[in-house]
Amino acid sequence: MRQRNILVIGAGPVGTVAALACARKGHAVTLLEAQQRVDDMPRASTTQPPTLEILAQLGLIDEYIRVGLVSRTFQFWDRPTRRLIAEFDFERLRGETPYPYVVQTEQHKLAHMGIERLRALPNAKVLMGEAVSTLSQDDACVKVKTDKGEFVADYVIACDGGRSTVRKLLDIEFEGYTWPERFLVITTRFDFAAALGCCLRTYMADPEEWTNLFKVAGDDLKGRWRAVYNTREDETDEEALADKSVRARLARAHVPERERDYLHLNLYHVHQRVAKRFRQGRVFLCGDAAHINNPIGGLGLNCGIHEAWDLANLLSEEGADLDLYERRRRPLNIEHVQEQTVANKKRLEEREPAQRQRYFDELRRMADDPKEHKAFLMRASLLESTRRALRE
Numbered sequence: 001m002r003q004r005n006i007l008v009i010g011a012g013p014v015g016t017v018a019a020l021a022c023a024r025k026g027h028a029v030t031l032l033e034a035q036q037r038v039d040d041m042p043r044a045s046t047t048q049p050p051t052l053e054i055l056a057q058l059g060l061i062d063e064y065i066r067v068g069l070v071s072r073t074f075q076f077w078d079r080p081t082r083r084l085i086a087e088f089d090f091e092r093l094r095g096e097t098p099y100p101y102v103v104q105t106e107q108h109k110l111a112h113m114g115i116e117r118l119r120a121l122p123n124a125k126v127l128m129g130e131a132v133s134t135l136s137q138d139d140a141c142v143k144v145k146t147d148k149g150e151f152v153a154d155y156v157i158a159c160d161g162g163r164s165t166v167r168k169l170l171d172i173e174f175e176g177y178t179w180p181e182r183f184l185v186i187t188t189r190f191d192f193a194a195a196l197g198c199c200l201r202t203y204m205a206d207p208e209e210w211t212n213l214f215k216v217a218g219d220d221l222k223g224r225w226r227a228v229y230n231t232r233e234d235e236t237d238e239e240a241l242a243d244k245s246v247r248a249r250l251a252r253a254h255v256p257e258r259e260r261d262y263l264h265l266n267l268y269h270v271h272q273r274v275a276k277r278f279r280q281g282r283v284f285l286c287g288d289a290a291h292i293n294n295p296i297g298g299l300g301l302n303c304g305i306h307e308a309w310d311l312a313n314l315l316s317e318e319g320a321d322l323d324l325y326e327r328r329r330r331p332l333n334i335e336h337v338q339e340q341t342v343a344n345k346k347r348l349e350e351r352e353p354a355q356r357q358r359y360f361d362e363l364r365r366m367a368d369d370p371k372e373h374k375a376f377l378m379r380a381s382l383l384e385s386t387r388r389a390l391r392e
């Protein structure tokens, strides 16, 4: 294999995985990150089985599981009546994957792990505080500039997130839309599993306002919960973040009054967008730079990691058709990630009583039928999309 000179832009979870995968293949890799430190805002944690398979191949799986929480099941609840509707069990995927569960590990832990491994490799460099501001390319190479200097490479993998500078510099359209509501994440020590009897990943439907509950380990490994809510469309950010409305939201998720203290609040804009192109010449878009979606179902980052892995393999294959990256990955994101996350959101927020009941009946039917249960999980875990990628 010919050694390539590869620049990876952005040391989020996708960029660090892309850089590590390329470096382990023997390429000369430079990872450029705009910030001085890794972003540790509460975003992704749910890591699906095919992603765990990739982390295993990168030698990260033991540490990843050690600093996270293994979660075998997820549940759907009806929030107003505090009733369990259906439970899905990843154990049904045994035989399809060595990891029949998800691991809840915060995404900044993955970025830190990747950077630490890269720093130990002689063919990799990690440069923090290097914000890419210009890019040019020709038949021979691609050049990017930061305010500290110029970098020349055979290929650029742009993993610089949803607001990707590289995507904008290449003038690639980010097709799709932004939802009018925002998502609020309340981090709390309140133990929802002990209090409600729910599991570590619980989706609560409510026509007025849904809630999704996730347990993560936290940096101290003592455990904490993230309760995610939609805001009202006409609600201002100030209103959503006000102590009184946060406590009211916790109350609606059945938290008793004396336990409504919280650790952090985060408010996110939510989009469904896919870049019109994933490749332009020597530059590839990967992760959130290529697509963003609402986080219900825990798919966006997982899909980005699958792309990073796929691309590292393609760039290492002598004579590979590099256009295959866009041909394969763009439809996979649209058909497996965009479609599922929009459907997941609809299911939680449905207001029309008969349709709401149909959703509940369908979930119960799928959970009760072994074949349908497994088929649902094959799709929800992205194992189905991973299989499809292998065939293409």
Ligand SMILES: Cc1cc2nc3c(=O)[nH]c(=O)nc-3n(C[C@H](O)[C@H](O)[C@H](O)COP(=O)(O)OP(=O)(O)OC[C@H]3O[C@@H](n4cnc5c(N)ncnc54)[C@H](O)[C@@H]3O)c2cc1C
Pocket: 009, 010, 011, 012, 013, 014, 015, 032, 033, 034, 035, 038, 039, 042, 043, 044, 045, 046, 047, 107, 130, 131, 132, 133, 159, 160, 161, 162, 164, 165, 166, 183, 185, 268, 286, 287, 288, 289, 295, 297, 298, 299, 300, 301, 302, 303, 304
């Ligand atoms: C509340 C919430 C919950 C989520 N939960 C899940 C989940 O459970 N599972 C899941 O799969 N997904 C989830 N997601 C989505 C997930 O967080 C994103 O898909 C993920 O962050 C994408 O990673 P990334 O590395 O592509 O981009 P980012 O994490 O955005 O990283 C981009 C990096 O690029 C750097 N950068 C930006 N511009 C430049 C520049 N010009 N030069 C150099 N560096 C630059 C940034 O500083 C940053 O470090 C969730 C999202 C939210 C908001």
